[in-house]
Amino acid sequence: MVFTSFDYLFFFAIVFTAYWLIQKKSLQNLLLLAASYIFYGYVHPWFCILITTSTVVNYLCALLMNRFDSKRKIFLVISLVCSLGILGFFKYFNFFADNILILLNTAGLKLHPMTLRIFLPVGISFYTFQTLSYTIDVYRGKIPPRKNLVDFALFVAFFPQLVAGPIERASRLLPQVEKPRRWDWEMFLSAWPLLIKGYLKKIVIADNVAIYVDKIFMLEQPTFLLLTAGTLAFALQIYTDFSAYTDIARASAKLLGFNLMENFKSPYLAISPSDFWRRWHISLSSWINDYLYIPLGGSRVNTRWKFALVLLTSLGLSGLWHGAAWNFIAWGIYHAVLIFAYHSLGIGGRWTPGSRMKTLLAWVVMLCFTMVGWAIFRSSSLGWLIGVFTQGFSIGAGGDSLVVSLVVLVSVAFYSLPLFALMFLDRVIPNRKFVHAIVYSFAVIIIMTLFRESQQDFIYFQF
Amino acid sequence: MSSIVRIACALLVIALANFICWSPNDVLVEHKPQYEDTVRIRRFERNLQVIRPKIVFLGNSIMDEGVDEKEFSKLTATQTIKVWSGGGASAWWYLALKNVIVEANYKPQMVMLFFRDHFLTDPAYRVTGKYKQIIGAVAKKDEPVLDRLAYLGQMDAVTYFMFRYSPLYRQSDNIKNQLETTVKDKVVSGLCGLEEGMADQAIERLFEEKNLNKELLTIRQLAAESTGSSKLYNFQQELDNSFLPYIIDMAKENNIQLVFVRMKRRRDVKPGAQPKALQEYIKNLEDYLAENQVALIDFTDDTRIKIEHYGSGDHLSRSGGRQLFTKILAKKMLPIIQNLDR
Numbered sequence: 001m002v003f004t005s006f007d008y009l010f011f012f013a014i015v016f017t018a019y020w021l022i023q024k025k026s027l028q029n030l031l032l033l034a035a036s037y038i039f040y041g042y043v044h045p046w047f048c049i050l051i052t053t054s055t056v057v058n059y060l061c062a063l064l065m066n067r068f069d070s071k072r073k074i075f076l077v078i079s080l081v082c083s084l085g086i087l088g089f090f091k092y093f094n095f096f097a098d099n100i101l102i103l104l105n106t107a108g109l110k111l112h113p114m115t116l117r118i119f120l121p122v123g124i125s126f127y128t129f130q131t132l133s134y135t136i137d138v139y140r141g142k143i144p145p146r147k148n149l150v151d152f153a154l155f156v157a158f159f160p161q162l163v164a165g166p167i168e169r170a171s172r173l174l175p176q177v178e179k180p181r182r183w184d185w186e187m188f189l190s191a192w193p194l195l196i197k198g199y200l201k202k203i204v205i206a207d208n209v210a211i212y213v214d215k216i217f218m219l220e221q222p223t224f225l226l227l228t229a230g231t232l233a234f235a236l237q238i239y240t241d242f243s244a245y246t247d248i249a250r251a252s253a254k255l256l257g258f259n260l261m262e263n264f265k266s267p268y269l270a271i272s273p274s275d276f277w278r279r280w281h282i283s284l285s286s287w288i289n290d291y292l293y294i295p296l297g298g299s300r301v302n303t304r305w306k307f308a309l310v311l312l313t314s315l316g317l318s319g320l321w322h323g324a325a326w327n328f329i330a331w332g333i334y335h336a337v338l339i340f341a342y343h344s345l346g347i348g349g350r351w352t353p354g355s356r357m358k359t360l361l362a363w364v365v366m367l368c369f370t371m372v373g374w375a376i377f378r379s380s381s382l383g384w385l386i387g388v389f390t391q392g393f394s395i396g397a398g399g400d401s402l403v404v405s406l407v408v409l410v411s412v413a414f415y416s417l418p419l420f421a422l423m424f425l426d427r428v429i430p431n432r433k434f435v436h437a438i439v440y441s442f443a444v445i446i447i448m449t450l451f452r453e454s455q456q457d458f459i460y461f462q463f
Numbered sequence: 464m465s466s467i468v469r470i471a472c473a474l475l476v477i478a479l480a481n482f483i484c485w486s487p488n489d490v491l492v493e494h495k496p497q498y499e500d501t502v503r504i505r506r507f508e509r510n511l512q513v514i515r516p517k518i519v520f521l522g523n524s525i526m527d528e529g530v531d532e533k534e535f536s537k538l539t540a541t542q543t544i545k546v547w548s549g550g551g552a553s554a555w556w557y558l559a560l561k562n563v564i565v566e567a568n569y570k571p572q573m574v575m576l577f578f579r580d581h582f583l584t585d586p587a588y589r590v591t592g593k594y595k596q597i598i599g600a601v602a603k604k605d606e607p608v609l610d611r612l613a614y615l616g617q618m619d620a621v622t623y624f625m626f627r628y629s630p631l632y633r634q635s636d637n638i639k640n641q642l643e644t645t646v647k648d649k650v651v652s653g654l655c656g657l658e659e660g661m662a663d664q665a666i667e668r669l670f671e672e673k674n675l676n677k678e679l680l681t682i683r684q685l686a687a688e689s690t691g692s693s694k695l696y697n698f699q700q701e702l703d704n705s706f707l708p709y710i711i712d713m714a715k716e717n718n719i720q721l722v723f724v725r726m727k728r729r730r731d732v733k734p735g736a737q738p739k740a741l742q743e744y745i746k747n748l749e750d751y752l753a754e755n756q757v758a759l760i761d762f763t764d765d766t767r768i769k770i771e772h773y774g775s776g777d778h779l780s781r782s783g784g785r786q787l788f789t790k791i792l793a794k795k796m797l798p799i800i801q802n803l804d805r
Contacts, residue, residue: 006621208639219669220676226669380676399655403665406651414646437472448625449635 001042003248004202004451011039016255025180029154032256039159040123047121050086055156057082058131062138062145072139079135087128090121095324123163125321129287131156134170136291143171151177160252164245166263166283173258181257191254196440197422198247199447205415206241209233212408217378223401227388229408231375236412238374239267240419242281266423268370271362273338274349276370288318299349307343311336322377327385331377338369418443491626491633492610500548500600504563507546511567516542518800519564522577523551525726529577529779531789538793539800548597552582552589554613557706558601565717572803573720575796576710579728579777581695581744584705586612591636608709616704672775696740698747711755720803723752724792725761728777732770737763760795767791 001008015035022028041048061079065072134155137143146152155174161167216222216230246263253260263282270276277285289298293314301307312333319332342348353359379385425436496504511519518541520526532543546559556576564574582588590598590613602609618626625632647662655662695701702708714721725745730736745761752759762768768791772784779788 006619215670218675220674384676400665400669403651403655403657403662404669406654407647407662407666410646410650411643414642445631448629449631449638451625451632 001039003245003252004199007042008039011035012252012255019256020183026150028181029150029177032159033150033154033157036154036157036159036162040157040162044121050090050121050124051127051157052153054083054086054128054131055153058135058156059146059149059152062135063147065135065138066145076135076139080132083128083132083135087124090124092320092324126165126167127156127162129167129284129321130170133167133287133291134174137170143174146174146178148178158253158258160249160256160258161260164242164249165281166246166249166261167287168260168283169287172261176258184257187254187257187259191251193436193440194247194254195251196443196447198244198251199451200244200418200422200443201240201247202244203447203450204418206237206244209237209240209412209415212411213237213378216408217380221391222388223405224388224391225405226401226408227375228371229405229412231371231378233408233412234378235268235371235374236416236419238377239264268367269363270366270370271353271359272342272347272351272366273335273369274342274351276366277335277339284318284321288314292317299343304344308336308340311340315339327376327379327382330382331373334373334376338373418446492606492614494599494602494604494606494609495596496600496602497596500597503548504600507544507559507563508567510544511546511564511569511571514542514544515569516544516571517803518543518573518575519571520545520547520575520577521556521559521564522547523555524549525579525777525779526577526724528774528781529726529785529788530792531785534786534789535793535796538790539797541800548600550589550594550597552594553578553584553586553706553710554588554590554598554609555594555601557710558598558606558609560710560713562601562603564719565713570717570719572718573722573800574714575722575724577724577726579726580741581698581701583707583710583723583748584698584701585695586705587614587617590614595636608706612704612706696738696744698744698751702751707751711752711757714757715755722758722760722796722799725759725763726777727762727765727768729770729773730777731763732768732773758799760792762788762791765791 001011015031019028019031022031037048037051040051058079061075061082065075068075134143134152138145146155151174154177155168155170158168158173158177213230213234216226216233219226222230243264246260250260250262261283265279265282267276267280270279293310296310296313297306298310299307301310315332315336316329317332319328319330319335322328322331339348342351347362353362375385376382421439425439429435510516520530520532520543522545524547527545527547527549530545532545535541536543546563548555548559551559556578560574564571576583598609598613615623615626647666648659651657651662652659711721713719745763749759749761768779768784768788772779772787774780774784779785
């Protein structure tokens with residue numbers, strides 16, 4: 001079920017009403033669990049088999065770790081193999097099969113393409129990482145294993161954040177699942193601005209900008225100018241699309257009495273690559289940091305080359321998490337190289353420039369680097385991107401490319417206006433409640449006007 | 464609580480303003496043509512009167528690129544004209560038959576309708592966005608069948624409610640179009656010193672199918688077609704909500720012999736590429752047409768049409784593919800045409 005469908009609005013209205021009519025926590029959790037499975041299996045009921053398997057395996061492994069202390073490692077390995085095995089098979093089988101085939105064909109062994117194509121279940125990367133964090137934390141002794149299967153299953157499948165995050169930690173979400181929840185007006189009211197922002201970003205900005213982005217990245221050979229315009233548009237699209245999902249997820253959770261973590265903190269205001277990762281998809285970057293980067297040694301390894309290797313592994317895998325394609329891996333490696341370069345220049349980590357001028361300069365440079373990253377991320381293949389870069393800075397015959405680039409850039413500027421308006425509200429006049437009410441009311445009218453069921457899926461669904 | 468009251472008050476004021484600015488009316492679907500499209504339709508009407516053809520080819524750009532009507536006329540010794548629109552699908556074909564061919568003083572003896580796959584029973588295919596204008600060119604002010612099948616019938620209850628009772632919601636496509644036109648014709652054209660409409664033309668030229676990555680395009684088309692294809696390929700279920708029965712009845716009432724021609728797609732050059740569900744669909748379509756004494760000519764398995772005969776996408780190339788297909792078609796049609804004269 002998608003947030004931007006009438007089905008979801010009806011579904012949520014029913015769940016919300018029933019949920020608050022039931023006062024008992026155990027029944028509320030049971031209702032939320034059933035609702036989460038309906039939400040997830042709405043189009044493909046077999047998705048529920050996968051999530052159930054993942055839930056049961058991790059639940060049992062955590063309990064057994066506690067029961068047989070000397071064999072903790074074995075159960076951790078079982079949990080990792082099962083979770084990553086399911087993820088690997090459904091997400092990466094096609095990718096590896098295709099690449100092995102290319103490799104063998106290049107070596108002279110002529111083999112036919114596999115006819116088996118694996119269908120990727122949405123959200124699998126998100127809930128796999130969430131369950132992994134649970135078993136690893138239990139193994140590390142940070143949290144105790146949970147005995148209540150319903151509570152644990154709800155932690156894995158909680159519908160607002162199931163399909164595209166935020167990837168919640170067991171230490172944050174499980175206590176909320178386990179404690180009784182009472183109706184809280186503060187919480188209820190704080191959900192609405194988030195909900196409106198989310199729908200505004202998705203329906204008004206992301207879906208409209210997507211039309212140009214899709215067209216430009218479908219071209220056989222766009223000019224450099226067109227690629228620049230398309231990349232800027234994509235930067236706006238991916239941010240508004242993904243942060244919209246987080247906003248709606250957080251708002252839906254708030255309406256049910258849960259607090260989900262923030263996933264974005266103005267990522268395009270970053271002044272360095274490390275700063276960018278502290279602002280972009282925070283739940284994933286902190287996961288990578290805690291379960292991969294730090295265990296591998298982080299920045300405390302004794303040689304620069306080891307540090308480079310740790311970065312390449314962490315961010316390369318982070319890229320691969322996004323999708324089974326070389327451009328995602330390249331995107332991860334590109335960010336690893338950036339962080340390494342900044343670090344080598346002594347401006348890595350939590351570096352802050354001394355003056356405003358330097359901050360401005362650092363911001364401009366980082367914004368350019370981020371855009372190059374998005375070009376890698378969105379391109380259909382690396383060969384395609386290299387082709388565009390190597391053809392130089394021509395504006396194309398007849399000037400069509402220039403005109404279309406301008407149309408895209410003006411449209412991007414136009415569709416960015418609501419985003420700036422929201423930023424202005426939150427940062428400059430946070431206490432003018434009446435102005436907020438007027439702006440949000442206008443936003444509701446705009447959303448209702450432009451709401452269409454046939455909108456594009458959220459980008460992060462494919463990851 | 465007070466912020467909820469504030470939001471509610473503001474919403475109420477804006478909602479009232481919305482109703483005052485766009486008062487509701489009874490016309491749910493408006494059909495507005497673009498001038499160029501209307502001129503094209505007038506030309507078809509004139510051709511019907513002046514040439515008085517025995518056969519009319521009805522279709523879209525696939526037909527226009529794939530068949531040479533003058534060559535066909537020569538090969539079959541039968542006067543033929545084309546009535547077509549780029550991007551036209553079943554809604555456009557229904558309207559063209561109803562408002563252009565049947566309404567003409569002179570009626571042809573035969574209409575050959577060129578289609579692909581399940582297009583005949585997909586009433587909502589290519590009726591919105593830029594296609595709304597080509598629909599508007601062949602539609603009259605009141606088109607209850609069109610409105611029901613292509614637009615209102617496609618909406619769920621909530622969308623229909625919004626569409627019926629919120630004038631602003633109904634205007635949303637127009638509002639979006641106006642905004643886009645402002646960006647293109649006022650801002651960008653102003654910056655580049657272009658005349659009105661030139662930015663649009665630049666967009667059309669740049670994103671022409673020939674400039675798109677063929678591999679990505681094919682993946683996207685197949686993905687789009689496979690989305691919900693299980694529903695679309697269910698012939699019996701889709702038939703009642705399609706224009707097909709109306710097209711057949713109209714032809715019968717006006718003594719026009721109908722022939723449906725299924726064009727071979729680029730995909731079908733590879734043997735066995737046609738989805739199983741689609742094969743079943745075509746079998747059901749064939750049975751239905753036979754029941755209604757309508758001929759179906761299917762070129763999907765014709766091995767004479769090869770990959771080198773294609774231009775962009777499913778279009779046959781003008782150099783080669785077109786001549787070949789016109790010849791094959793004429794040969795196939797000759798006995799049917801001769802039968803028509805008896």
